[in-house]
Amino acid sequence: VDTLRAEECLELISHVPVGRVGVTMRALPVIIPVNFQLLAGSIYARIVEGSSLAAATSNAVVAFEVDSVEADGKGGWSVSIQGTVSPVTDPAQRASLLSVLPEPWDAVGDANLVVRLEIAVLSGTRVTRSSGQQ
Amino acid sequence: VDTLRAEECLELISHVPVGRVGVTMRALPVIIPVNFQLLAGSIYARIVEGSSLAAATSNAVVAFEVDSVEADGKGGWSVSIQGTVSPVTDPAQRASLLSVLPEPWDAVGDANLVVRLEIAVLSGTRVTRSSGQQ
Numbered sequence: 571v572d573t574l575r576a577e578e579c580l581e582l583i584s585h586v587p588v589g590r591v592g593v594t595m596r597a598l599p600v601i602i603p604v605n606f607q608l609l610a611g612s613i614y615a616r617i618v619e620g621s622s623l624a625a626a627t628s629n630a631v632v633a634f635e636v637d638s639v640e641a642d643g644k645g646g647w648s649v650s651i652q653g654t655v656s657p658v659t660d661p662a663q664r665a666s667l668l669s670v671l672p673e674p675w676d677a678v679g680d681a682n683l684v685v686r687l688e689i690a691v692l693s694g695t696r697v698t699r700s701s702g703q704q
Numbered sequence: 705v706d707t708l709r710a711e712e713c714l715e716l717i718s719h720v721p722v723g724r725v726g727v728t729m730r731a732l733p734v735i736i737p738v739n740f741q742l743l744a745g746s747i748y749a750r751i752v753e754g755s756s757l758a759a760a761t762s763n764a765v766v767a768f769e770v771d772s773v774e775a776d777g778k779g780g781w782s783v784s785i786q787g788t789v790s791p792v793t794d795p796a797q798r799a800s801l802l803s804v805l806p807e808p809w810d811a812v813g814d815a816n817l818v819v820r821l822e823i824a825v826l827s828g829t830r831v832t833r834s835s836g837q838q
Contacts, residue, residue, distance in 0.1 A: 634735070639721075
């Protein structure tokens, strides 16, 4: 088991389209998969304005996790992030982000709210399967 | 976007080896991938006794999520669970579970603590990509 350096964590998550965000909804913990993009050291995503996800992430401290675990469930890596989500309000920046950010995988409405997760805590581990592992 | 029935949720997650558990560690939300098995309507997993995951899940209300999102990040399904985790203490039941439950993908020690997540809340959605979707 290797502990990953910050640069390794960012490199790994930059190639994965989906992460999972952990928020609180109606006083219960909830994990939701979201499409995201890493840009200039922050996580950006598009979400549907007025959705429960928009409400739950509005200026909230969230968990964000990206991983790649082998299909047989043995070995892989996981990157864990904590930080605060805030909306991108600058019109020019928002327009430019809307043009590059992926649509949500589960989009039903227009996902025109652009949010930024500023990474406050970043950690990651990688497990390489060895012959000694069951 | 389809809302899944409870039976559909359980059927989908029974074929996936890894889910993600959402817990609180040092007052921060954290998401951790875990190998699990669905048995008789509950989620079971092996974790390392004395680990931070063991402490964080001990009789705690957690989020648990299993998904399969397409590699290009468009379409897929996600099942969301909330419930309380408790250790399996009955020696015979514990031994029988240890013989069928998968090892943790990131196991470094002996994962001899068997825990049960009793499903209190269960929901799921599936998104089938249509030609109209971007």
